[in-house]
Amino acid sequence: MSTAQSNIVLDITGVNKSFGGLQALSDINLQIEEGKTHAIIGPNGAGKSTLLNTCIGLLKADSGTINFGGNDLTHGFQPHDINQMGISRVFQTPQIFPDLTILQNVMIPAFAKRDGAFKLNLFKSLRDEKEIEAEALHLLEDLAMADQRFNNAGSLSRGNKRRLELAMCLIQHPKLLLLDEPTAGMARHDTNQTIDLLIKIKESGMTKVIIEHDMHVVFSLADKISVLAQGAIIAEGEPDEIKGHPKVREAYLGSAEV
Amino acid sequence: MKSIVLSTKKRDYTTLLVFAVIVFTAPLWGKIIGAGYPDLLQKFAIFGLFAIGYNILFGLTGYLSFGHAAFLGVGSYVTVWSFKLLTMNAIPAVLLAIVFSGVFALLIGFLSLRRSGIYFSILTLAFAQMSYNLAYSVLTPITNGETGLRVLTSDPRVVDTALGYTIEGSPLATLFGTTLTGYPGFYFCAVVLVLGFWLSLKIFRSPFGMKLVAIKTNQTRMEYTGFNHRPYLLCAFVISGMYAGLAGGLLAVVDPLAGAERMQWTASGEVVLMTILGGVGTLFGPIIGAATIKYFENIFSGIGDTALAEIFSFLPDAVSNLLITIISPFVGSGWHLTLGILFMLIIIFLPGGMSQGFQKIADKIKQKNKKSSTSEVKLEKDGIA
Numbered sequence: 001m002s003t004a005q006s007n008i009v010l011d012i013t014g015v016n017k018s019f020g021g022l023q024a025l026s027d028i029n030l031q032i033e034e035g036k037t038h039a040i041i042g043p044n045g046a047g048k049s050t051l052l053n054t055c056i057g058l059l060k061a062d063s064g065t066i067n068f069g070g071n072d073l074t075h076g077f078q079p080h081d082i083n084q085m086g087i088s089r090v091f092q093t094p095q096i097f098p099d100l101t102i103l104q105n106v107m108i109p110a111f112a113k114r115d116g117a118f119k120l121n122l123f124k125s126l127r128d129e130k131e132i133e134a135e136a137l138h139l140l141e142d143l144a145m146a147d148q149r150f151n152n153a154g155s156l157s158r159g160n161k162r163r164l165e166l167a168m169c170l171i172q173h174p175k176l177l178l179l180d181e182p183t184a185g186m187a188r189h190d191t192n193q194t195i196d197l198l199i200k201i202k203e204s205g206m207t208k209v210i211i212e213h214d215m216h217v218v219f220s221l222a223d224k225i226s227v228l229a230q231g232a233i234i235a236e237g238e239p240d241e242i243k244g245h246p247k248v249r250e251a252y253l254g255s256a257e258v
Numbered sequence: 259m260k261s262i263v264l265s266t267k268k269r270d271y272t273t274l275l276v277f278a279v280i281v282f283t284a285p286l287w288g289k290i291i292g293a294g295y296p297d298l299l300q301k302f303a304i305f306g307l308f309a310i311g312y313n314i315l316f317g318l319t320g321y322l323s324f325g326h327a328a329f330l331g332v333g334s335y336v337t338v339w340s341f342k343l344l345t346m347n348a349i350p351a352v353l354l355a356i357v358f359s360g361v362f363a364l365l366i367g368f369l370s371l372r373r374s375g376i377y378f379s380i381l382t383l384a385f386a387q388m389s390y391n392l393a394y395s396v397l398t399p400i401t402n403g404e405t406g407l408r409v410l411t412s413d414p415r416v417v418d419t420a421l422g423y424t425i426e427g428s429p430l431a432t433l434f435g436t437t438l439t440g441y442p443g444f445y446f447c448a449v450v451l452v453l454g455f456w457l458s459l460k461i462f463r464s465p466f467g468m469k470l471v472a473i474k475t476n477q478t479r480m481e482y483t484g485f486n487h488r489p490y491l492l493c494a495f496v497i498s499g500m501y502a503g504l505a506g507g508l509l510a511v512v513d514p515l516a517g518a519e520r521m522q523w524t525a526s527g528e529v530v531l532m533t534i535l536g537g538v539g540t541l542f543g544p545i546i547g548a549a550t551i552k553y554f555e556n557i558f559s560g561i562g563d564t565a566l567a568e569i570f571s572f573l574p575d576a577v578s579n580l581l582i583t584i585i586s587p588f589v590g591s592g593w594h595l596t597l598g599i600l601f602m603l604i605i606i607f608l609p610g611g612m613s614q615g616f617q618k619i620a621d622k623i624k625q626k627n628k629k630s631s632t633s634e635v636k637l638e639k640d641g642i643a
């Protein structure tokens with residue numbers, strides 16, 4: 001772990017977070033390297049989602065710093081600021097726009113990327129946004145959802161909602177992509193398709209943090225794995241190191257995923 | 259809900275053209291349904307405009323304001339003051355109405371939008387009631403309190419005076435020499451309505467409009483997608499407030515006076531009813547709702563017991579008396595009871611409002627017209643291309 005400082009995209013140091021009496025995160029230190037796919041695994045309730053939530057401004061850390069591009073995300077940034085800095089997030093429960101069409105769902109994040117947090121383009125017609133439309137369509141083709149593009153997103157299956165949300169993040173070309181169980185609730189076939197897509201993204205050099213229970217997904221994607229249990233990181237290393245780690249086996253004992 | 263199903267440019271222009279034709283021929287078709295007089299047609303146009311603007315806030319963002327009558331009132335007062343101080347020309351008057359109501363909406367919107375849901379609604383209601391009470395009390399020098407603000411022959415009207423115009427009789431709004439009462443008054447409102455409709459169409463088709471619907475659908479997602487939802491909501495609020503101010507201005511154009519009752523909460527509630535009755539978030543719904551309410555108000559509130567007696571005079575006295583007893587609470591000043599029933603029926607059977615009803619009828623007709631038309635429907639949906 002002797003990476004040069006400049007290669008660290010996200011630097012989490014000493015982050016604590018408690019909910020009432022429950023210590024959800026205790027003294028988390030985590031460095032995410034540029035261009036790498038960093039997996040976070042751990043049993044249910046370990047604090048994985050909570051960790052991502054503190055990164056995107058959804059939750060405020062009790063203490064510690066989260067450094068991204070020279071800014072401490074724990075202070076003075078609203079969620080949209082953090083997204084504008086280049087962090088996009090796929091949520092554990094899919095967050096999409098159910099009343100809009102699938103195509104519009106993918107176009108909207110592209111507007112945020114191009115126009116910033118606010119732009120009053122009252123007189124422009126959506127019809128003239130050919131570039132964004134074409135890009136959205138291209139992404140939907142990759143996900144094999146292009147021919148459904150005029151359907152309401154709310155009509156999609158849970159697995160497809162998740163893939164749509166992934167497309168919504170990808171169109172922003174984020175510097176850092178946070179994925180919270182991107183394949184949960186997907187059929188095997190869709191999972192494999194999603195893995196292929198994630199591998200493609202990986203080849204493009206995008207930095208990713210991925211939370212995942214499916215070890216098949218984790219080991220096909222991750223460059224590095226951190227294991228979280230009861231709010232603390234109990235192990236960290238390359239996939240091979242983690243596989244045989246005794247603490248990891250202990251943490252997962254009784255859990256069917258490994 | 260398909261608030262923003264995009265259509266082609268050609269279809270949009272056709273829509274606008276059809277709308278304009280319907281509006282400008284209102285004096286003709288109005289006669290057929292018994293609405294062929296300018297006073298009522300003016301109300302159709304003015305409240306239609308009010309509802310179109312309200313729909314930009316409520317229909318697109320889902321934020322239910324219960325205080326938009328305040329902006330209507332501000333528009334009326336500003337217009338009357340423009341008539342008093344500057345000129346009887348309606349153009350500067352309505353422009354000033356838009357500006358002042360916009361500023362007022364910016365202030366109220368900024369404060370109210372700190373909350374969402376029911377708290378937002380209550381805040382807007384509170385601000386509107388405050389405005390109403392202020393208009394009656396502290397602001398009497400500006401609003402002339404209970405009497406209401408009128409235009410007087412003795413008012414300064416500096417621009418008119420400088421240009422050497424004089425006024426005989428009671429002062430009426432003009433447009434470069436034409437007096438804006440009766441049909442000219444209606445046509446002035448009609449032109450403004452068509453312009454207002456066109457702007458609303460533009461907003462519906464713009465990225466801005468789509469983002470407003472996105473905020474309504476999933477505000478959380480919007481924030482984590484990099485949008486600051488606050489200024490978007492504030493803009494929608496201000497735009498709808500300006501529409502309301504414009505509508506209030508027009509009310510004062512066709513009848514140059516302004517009173518505080520225009521700001522009362524019942525007036526705010528009415529525009530909510532209009533929008534829901536016609537179809538929230540649809541292009542035409544709010545106008546249909548506004549026209550429907552004003553039309554029925556006109557018919558039902560005009561029927562008194564004597565009129566009822568006349569209608570049923572062909573029946574035996576006992577039957578006629580019974581019918582009159584049953585019906586009379588629903589007409590005249592009790593017509594709101596009829597409105598309430600109408601509203602309940604629509605909400606229960608057509609939650610999407612009257613435009614949903616029309617849509618259903620149109621779909622039925624389309625289904626009957628063979629299956630070859632399915633490709634056409636698909637094209638419509640493909641509008642974004």
Ligand SMILES: Nc1ncnc2c1ncn2[C@@H]1O[C@H](COP(=O)(O)OP(=O)(O)OP(=O)(O)O)[C@@H](O)[C@H]1O
Pocket residue numbers: 019022024042043044045046047048049050051092
């Ligand atoms: N907003 C909250 N308020 C109170 N407690 C919370 C909140 N969010 C999470 N928790 C608690 O914090 C702990 C960690 O939750 P978290 O969602 O981060 O777990 P996780 O590792 O993502 O689990 P899973 O694999 O089930 O998604 C859990 O005990 C959870 O109940």
Ligand SMILES: [Mg+2]
Pocket residue numbers: 048049050092180
């Ligand atoms: Mg989780």
